Amino acid sequence: MSAIVDVAYKEFRDGFRNRWMLAITCLFAVLALGIAYFGAVTAGRIGFTSFDATVASLTTLTALVIPLIGLLIAYDTIVGERDSGTLLLMLSYPLSRVELVAGKFLGHSAVLAVATIAGIGVAVALIQIMTPSARTAAAWVDIVRFVASASLLGASFVGMACVISICSRDKSRATGLALLTWFVAVLLFDLLLLAVLVVSGGNATERAVYPYLLLLNPVDVFRLVNLVGLGRGAGNDVFMAMTADHAYQPAILYGAIIAWATGPFVLALAIFRKQEV
Amino acid sequence: MQNTIEITDICKHYGPTFALNGVSAMVPQGKVVGLLGHNGAGKSTLIKLALGLIAPTAGRISILGQEPSAAAHELRKRVGYLPENIAFYGNLTGIEVIRYLETLKKAPKGEGTRLLERVGLGAAVSRRVGTYSKGMRQRLGLAQALLGSPELLLLDEPTTGLDPIATRDFYTIMHELSSTGKTVVICSHLLSELEPHLDRAIILGEGKLLAQGSMRELREMVGLPATVVVRLAKGSDGFLHEHWMSGLPVRLRPGATDVVEVDIPLDRKMDLLRRLIEMQDVEDIDIKQPTLARLYELVGTSKMPGEGS
Numbered sequence A: 001m002s003a004i005v006d007v008a009y010k011e012f013r014d015g016f017r018n019r020w021m022l023a024i025t026c027l028f029a030v031l032a033l034g035i036a037y038f039g040a041v042t043a044g045r046i047g048f049t050s051f052d053a054t055v056a057s058l059t060t061l062t063a064l065v066i067p068l069i070g071l072l073i074a075y076d077t078i079v080g081e082r083d084s085g086t087l088l089l090m091l092s093y094p095l096s097r098v099e100l101v102a103g104k105f106l107g108h109s110a111v112l113a114v115a116t117i118a119g120i121g122v123a124v125a126l127i128q129i130m131t132p133s134a135r136t137a138a139a140w141v142d143i144v145r146f147v148a149s150a151s152l153l154g155a156s157f158v159g160m161a162c163v164i165s166i167c168s169r170d171k172s173r174a175t176g177l178a179l180l181t182w183f184v185a186v187l188l189f190d191l192l193l194l195a196v197l198v199v200s201g202g203n204a205t206e207r208a209v210y211p212y213l214l215l216l217n218p219v220d221v222f223r224l225v226n227l228v229g230l231g232r233g234a235g236n237d238v239f240m241a242m243t244a245d246h247a248y249q250p251a252i253l254y255g256a257i258i259a260w261a262t263g264p265f266v267l268a269l270a271i272f273r274k275q276e277v
Numbered sequence B: 001m002q003n004t005i006e007i008t009d010i011c012k013h014y015g016p017t018f019a020l021n022g023v024s025a026m027v028p029q030g031k032v033v034g035l036l037g038h039n040g041a042g043k044s045t046l047i048k049l050a051l052g053l054i055a056p057t058a059g060r061i062s063i064l065g066q067e068p069s070a071a072a073h074e075l076r077k078r079v080g081y082l083p084e085n086i087a088f089y090g091n092l093t094g095i096e097v098i099r100y101l102e103t104l105k106k107a108p109k110g111e112g113t114r115l116l117e118r119v120g121l122g123a124a125v126s127r128r129v130g131t132y133s134k135g136m137r138q139r140l141g142l143a144q145a146l147l148g149s150p151e152l153l154l155l156d157e158p159t160t161g162l163d164p165i166a167t168r169d170f171y172t173i174m175h176e177l178s179s180t181g182k183t184v185v186i187c188s189h190l191l192s193e194l195e196p197h198l199d200r201a202i203i204l205g206e207g208k209l210l211a212q213g214s215m216r217e218l219r220e221m222v223g224l225p226a227t228v229v230v231r232l233a234k235g236s237d238g239f240l241h242e243h244w245m246s247g248l249p250v251r252l253r254p255g256a257t258d259v260v261e262v263d264i265p266l267d268r269k270m271d272l273l274r275r276l277i278e279m280q281d282v283e284d285i286d287i288k289q290p291t292l293a294r295l296y297e298l299v300g301t302s303k304m305p306g307e308g309s
Helices: A002-017 A020-038 A051-074 A079-084 A086-092 A097-130 A137-167 A171-200 A204-216 A218-226 A237-243 A250-274 B043-051 B073-077 B094-105 B111-118 B134-145 B164-179 B191-197 B215-222 B266-278 B292-301
Strands: B003-014 B017-028 B032-037 B058-063 B079-082 B152-156 B183-187 B200-205 B208-214 B226-232 B250-252 B259-264 B282-288
Touching: A002 A020, A002 A097, A002 B094, A020 A051, A020 A097, A051 A097, A051 A137, A051 A171, A051 A218, A079 A086, A079 A137, A079 A171, A086 A097, A086 B043, A086 B079, A097 A137, A097 A250, A137 A171, A137 A218, A137 A250, A171 A204, A171 A218, A204 A218, A218 A250, B003 B043, B003 B183, B017 B043, B017 B058, B017 B183, B017 B200, B032 B043, B032 B164, B032 B191, B043 B058, B043 B079, B043 B152, B043 B183, B073 B079, B079 B134, B094 B111, B094 B134, B111 B134, B134 B152, B134 B164, B164 B183, B164 B191, B191 B292, B200 B215, B200 B292, B208 B215, B215 B292, B226 B266, B259 B266, B266 B282
Parallel strands: B017 B208, B032 B183, B032 B200, B079 B152, B152 B183
Antiparallel strands: B003 B017, B003 B058, B200 B208, B226 B259, B226 B282, B250 B259
């Protein structure tokens, strides 16, 4: 167990040192503040307005950015060590393969989570200071839900990056696979579902099944957790077309995002345990 | 004497390809042993089996009296390993790398720092490993292999990139270790450099054991001759040919008129030397033992004398 902590701490410190954490923190702070301040610009206003609208816009942007960062910080976590010769060394040390991958997964996920919390935290603090109307219990619930689900979304993509890293022969393949994964999860998946829906005309069965198909993509689960369950508009037509008339059980959504946060990691462990070195 | 490594009829195959096929060998405690072979001979597979990174298809391997496996954490603390061409973490400093590895190896705190001094990296501990030369990375690799005072060291091409002084220092450390009962296994292609430092060698070829034994046993086994180089006094060119050395393969050294070389079986070497010493025309005598490279060449490419056709 202590080996997991040692490996995780090293990865966390690397993330801190490589300025990933600083970059992500700043990105979130700027995004959150920018959206909060300029979010109503199309309505002819600037300045802090609706907190709900801020969370909605932030969710849409986060759903694009977090998967990419999760994949980028972790895609070379195993294949990089294989390239530099340290993987064999690590495996000759008194720590198991599970400990090695778990430590890496936790370390990278922690970088993402801490950066998200810090970035959003700075923005939220400023919004709270400047708009007294945002100081409600409901707003805090939204913030906690957002930060927690963003961290879980990050963990999901760090887990996928671990799978990619374990299965790739070299770094360039891992980079390609990471970008492909991002493209499919963030862009292609929804478009494909929508295309099928449009072509078929959307009969009753499809309308019943489609909302559940969205649970097959962690990015959509993240959006659902933060938007649909709350009755907010997403600013994303594709997404809304498929979820407009469905009420999700919160337990299903929370269960789905936790499953997505842990599933890829468990898969990575299973593959790595059986892999020949 | 106890054996640190015992390998019995070990086989490892990947699909239809045999990486190792029925190899039996042993490494006695407190010896410096060379693991030799061409690329694809099975050296790396053998090291991975010894580390418990892969499981044998058949046969048995025992390290320090235990079977190596991924779960044998206690055994792994007693084994030090240096992989070939290791680059480490370029973004960390030398001291950060060794402290991280020290923690993972559960070695005493501060041991890593002492080992960096011992391998001559004391002045570079605060530099990023990414700026290290290949030789410096090898030294760092050696330092980490020594973490936790392991009883067995498995070193893959350990002197690659080291300058002559560092190479000498490396072998000094190896001899110190073996004199305190530690066992050292070195995989290397640098045969001439390795030779004076080995107690024994295991030679692999195409997944099979070609030869093993002490250096003397190996030389005798293949019947390689020693070469005696004789420098003659001026004016006595070629006299050895005409007299008592007839029948031996004597040749003039190319480009020289006063130096002759003669290949002589090891069991007749002393007799020849006695006779040469008595001769007045002989100014100097030098003896070249059959080299490991020659030995390796012979057992690596053809069948051993005495082996069935």
